Amino acid sequence: MPFEPKTWKTPEIPDEKIEKLYESALKESSKRMHRKSIIKKTGSVMFLILIVTTIFLARSRNDELEIISKMLKEESLELKEMAYLADAKIDSINIREDSHEDTF
Amino acid sequence: MQTSEELIKAHAKELFGYLCRYAGDPALAEDLLGEVFVRFLMQYKVKTDPNFQWRPWLYRVATNLAISHFRRQKLWSFFGLINQAANTSEKPPHDVIEQSQDGQLLKTAIEQLGDKFKSVVIMRVYNEMSYDEIAYALKINVGTVKSRMNEAKARLKILLEDKYAI
Numbered sequence: 001m002p003f004e005p006k007t008w009k010t011p012e013i014p015d016e017k018i019e020k021l022y023e024s025a026l027k028e029s030s031k032r033m034h035r036k037s038i039i040k041k042t043g044s045v046m047f048l049i050l051i052v053t054t055i056f057l058a059r060s061r062n063d064e065l066e067i068i069s070k071m072l073k074e075e076s077l078e079l080k081e082m083a084y085l086a087d088a089k090i091d092s093i094n095i096r097e098d099s100h101e102d103t104f
Numbered sequence: 105m106q107t108s109e110e111l112i113k114a115h116a117k118e119l120f121g122y123l124c125r126y127a128g129d130p131a132l133a134e135d136l137l138g139e140v141f142v143r144f145l146m147q148y149k150v151k152t153d154p155n156f157q158w159r160p161w162l163y164r165v166a167t168n169l170a171i172s173h174f175r176r177q178k179l180w181s182f183f184g185l186i187n188q189a190a191n192t193s194e195k196p197p198h199d200v201i202e203q204s205q206d207g208q209l210l211k212t213a214i215e216q217l218g219d220k221f222k223s224v225v226i227m228r229v230y231n232e233m234s235y236d237e238i239a240y241a242l243k244i245n246v247g248t249v250k251s252r253m254n255e256a257k258a259r260l261k262i263l264l265e266d267k268y269a270i
Contacts, residue, residue, distance in 0.1 A: 025141030
């Protein structure tokens with residue numbers, strides 16, 4: 001007996017059913033497309049918010065760092081001044097000691 | 105360029121036949137066909153290439169949907185969320201088709217081949233698709249399609265040896 005694959009039959013789908021399926025698919029697809037576009041828009045807005053927040057935080061951090069560096073600079077100037085004064089004092093003491101030794 | 109409605113009407117019947125054979129349940133095939141239509145319409149609005157080959161694409165979507173359906177069903181039945189017997193028992197009367205003895209034998213034999221070979225055999229023998237189309241639909245090489253077809257023939261020969269001269 002020859003091999004006859006067509007003996008495995010399947011039911012036929014009526015045209016009206018295809019029409020019905022097509023119409024409901026049209027509705028469903030437009031619904032999904034709408035949902036997809038909303039998700040896309042929400043996603044891009046959230047991404048924008050994230051970028052703006054990151055820039056804002058980075059800027060405020062930068063400002064903070066600038067203030068700190070200014071304070072450190074001022075402090076270093078003060079320290080330099082103090083060191084200069086201390087040096088001057090040491091020099092004057094040395095000079096005085098030298099002149100004292102000379103009198104003996 | 106064909107409209108979406110023309111394309112659907114041109115391929116709906118053969119796709120339904122494919123899904124019936126692949127899924128083994130006309131009611132399920134109808135549900136899957138509806139979902140294929142939805143995916144197609146969503147893609148149709150986006151695709152701009154007028155020479156795009158929709159036929160193998162539709163088969164790819166249909167196969168993937170059937171595979172994910174069975175995967176989900178397996179998972180749900182594993183957790184006891186669905187009763188498999190209840191899922192297949194009731195079918196609308198128009199979906200019940202009387203299968204000849206040979207047809208039943210062939211159906212059982214092809215179902216025994218496993219998903220990998222079953223899809224290739226159904227597409228090639230029943231839907232008369234080219235090897236290139238099958239390769240696109242299943243996302244595999246043409247060589248793999250040919251070797252699967254040969255393997256399927258060999259297995260069917262063993263399964264149906266007494267009945268046919270393949």
